[in-house]
Amino acid sequence: MIKNLHMKKLIALCFLFAFIVSCSSNDDTVAEEEQNTVLRPSKISKGGTYWLFEYDEDRVVKIEQYIIDEQYIVSNVLLRTYEFNFDNINNLTSIDVIENSYGIERTLDITFENGLVMEHGTSPWFSSMPLNISSYSYNSLNQIIENNYEGKQSDGEVIWTVLYNEYYTYDVNNNLRKYERENILNDGNYIFKFIYDDKNHPFKNIDSRSRLLLKLPNHIWDDGWSIYNDYDIISEFEFLDTAKSFYNNCIQTLDESNYEISSWTLIYNDQDYPIEIQPSTGWIPGIIYIEYEEFPE
Template sequence: MKKILTLVSAIALVFTSCSKDDDSVVDEAENILLKKTILTEGGNTETYDWTYDGNKLVSNISNDGSKLLYTYTGDLLTKIEEFDGASLEFTTNYFYNNGKLVSMEEISTGSSQKERTDYTYNSDGTVSFTKYAIVIATNATSTINNGKLFFANNNVIKREEISTYSTITTTYLYDDKKNPFMNVVGLDKLFDEPRSSKNNVVKETEVVENTSGGTTNTYITTNVYTYNANGYPITVVETQQSGDVASYQLLY
């Protein structure tokens, strides 16, 4: 299931502009939904089947038995559960205020800790965030990092993330085509979901500055797409800086 998270990161980003709060995510003219993804990497092939209730996600099931299950409250996506077979491995909960995402919690099954990210909407259109580690039994809280998201054309164009030991700056370049998940209800409210941007990422550049050691490393990922007549991607070739290549076929 981690591969499908990589896949959708290649197709789209986790983030979406807060300026879209009053927009409908449903493309009424086409209302196209992604039904199947086929991943080929290193000679291996995996398939992922997406199911919906109208335009709301229900599940994403892999041929290896892993799956993601989605829960809505009204039109807001409030929970994603990740399973390995019948075992619940990971849960993400989302919390809103007046339709805006204000916090999310990530919990690994059996862990004594969880992580919470709080969001602040700034007057300049950026979104600031702070991520915390929380001891579940005592509610003792410590800060992991702080950061900021920058947007243009309903896509995130930069993510800044600052911790005690490093500063990570990630920039994104996009095509002008349609995201495969643009018609899914609720994804436009999220900042961690790699399915909710307007367009598709063609280049991701991550610069990691080690503040204690004084070193800087850069990591680049490129994505090459082909599209159908409606402007949605039907194939993606993702190339890591290391030379690793993954190919995806998208079926609607």
């Protein structure tokens, strides 16, 4: 009888131990799942425009651009769609642009090698052909270090050639620290310097092969002084904005003499990702709002 009682106690203790271990294991699994997640933008808004992002794992596969038509109080007007195309080893091969209002589909003039943009062409307003061509060089970290540009400009009467080279220097955190532009046909050379925070960039957890052409709508135009209200999320022009940062966030832009061109104030969530980017100085109006979705790492 006593032996049976001891056996029953032993069995009960074993069940209790197994239950505790099981619960602890479940808690650890839940905690591990919570820790092994990352944030990626699901919606970026600025003024009357917002962009919705879709992903396949860590690759952007679609961005839909909507406008809010205040005149007719319409909240969801699809303006255009960007569809990202990949090969069987997940290299970006092209981006299709579908203009909703006209039903026109076009493909950005991009030449890729191993998922990196090697040549990027755009068509000026006076031509249907890509006359503005940028050719990019990379370092071993797949960072853009040089761009050789050849293009055409026109005042409506005369067409002239534009030639320049761009050089990019990065800091230890892989943020663009200095941008240099060397004009070949005139003396319009200049340098930009960038100051960063120590927080997470919104695109940090997006595969580099699909974020090559991604940008935030807060670009400073290439001469440093003609600053405009930017509503582009894809870089379709003669440059790649991705040469800046996907690790930390730019909070200040300086010229060669350390004169402040523009600065931003950022508000972060509890995971140190920006949810608001507010222009502090300079001429870029409009606050950028960023919403995120949680994905398994």
